[in-house]
Amino acid sequence: VDLAIYAERRALMARVLDEAGIRYALPRGAFYFFPEAPGGDDLAFVQRLLAENILAVPGRGFGCPGFFRLSFSVETETIARSAAGFKRAAAAK
Numbered sequence: 001v002d003l004a005i006y007a008e009r010r011a012l013m014a015r016v017l018d019e020a021g022i023r024y025a026l027p028r029g030a031f032y033f034f035p036e037a038p039g040g041d042d043l044a045f046v047q048r049l050l051a052e053n054i055l056a057v058p059g060r061g062f063g064c065p066g067f068f069r070l071s072f073s074v075e076t077e078t079i080a081r082s083a084a085g086f087k088r089a090a091a092a093k
Contacts, residue, residue, distance in 0.1 A: 006031060006072070006073070008076060009072040009073070009074075009076055009079060010026070010027065010072055012072075012076060012079045012080060013033060013070070013072040013079050014026060014033075016079060016080075016082060016083045016086055017033065017035055017086065019083060019086075019087065020083070020086035020087045020089075020090040021038070021090055022035045022036065022038060022086065022090055023035060023036045024036065031071055031072060031073045032069050032070055032071045032072065032073075033069070033070045033072065034059065034062075034064065034067050034068070034069055034070075035067060035068060035070060036066060036067055037058075037059070037066055037067060037068050038089075038090045038093040039093030040066050041066075042058040042059045042060055042064075042065055042066055042067055042068050043058045043060065045068060045089065045090075045093070046058045046068050048088075048089035048092055049068075049085065049086070049089050051089070052082075052084075052085030052086070052088060052089050053085065054082050054085050054086065054089070056068045056069060056070045057069040057070075
């Protein structure tokens with residue numbers, strides 16, 4: 001497994017989240033982020049992401065309401081294309 005690919009994807013996803021103003025802790029060993037849901041309602045935020053064709057999982061399913069799980073194991077181009085959708089979803093809080 002080429003870990004450099006995942007490091008690149010993680011860095012790009014971090015940039016996308018930063019640009020959308022979404023708070024997170026940078027993952028060190030996992031292939032997903034667990035950011036704070038803007039506005040505090042993880043289910044509502046995940047629904048806004050879905051409207052932007054971005055799939056994420058509400059944190060309440062993992063015992064962490066107010067957060068959401070987001071994988072970066074997709075193609076780099078997919079992450080890059082998601083930037084505008086994250087900004088719109090975060091702004092709608």
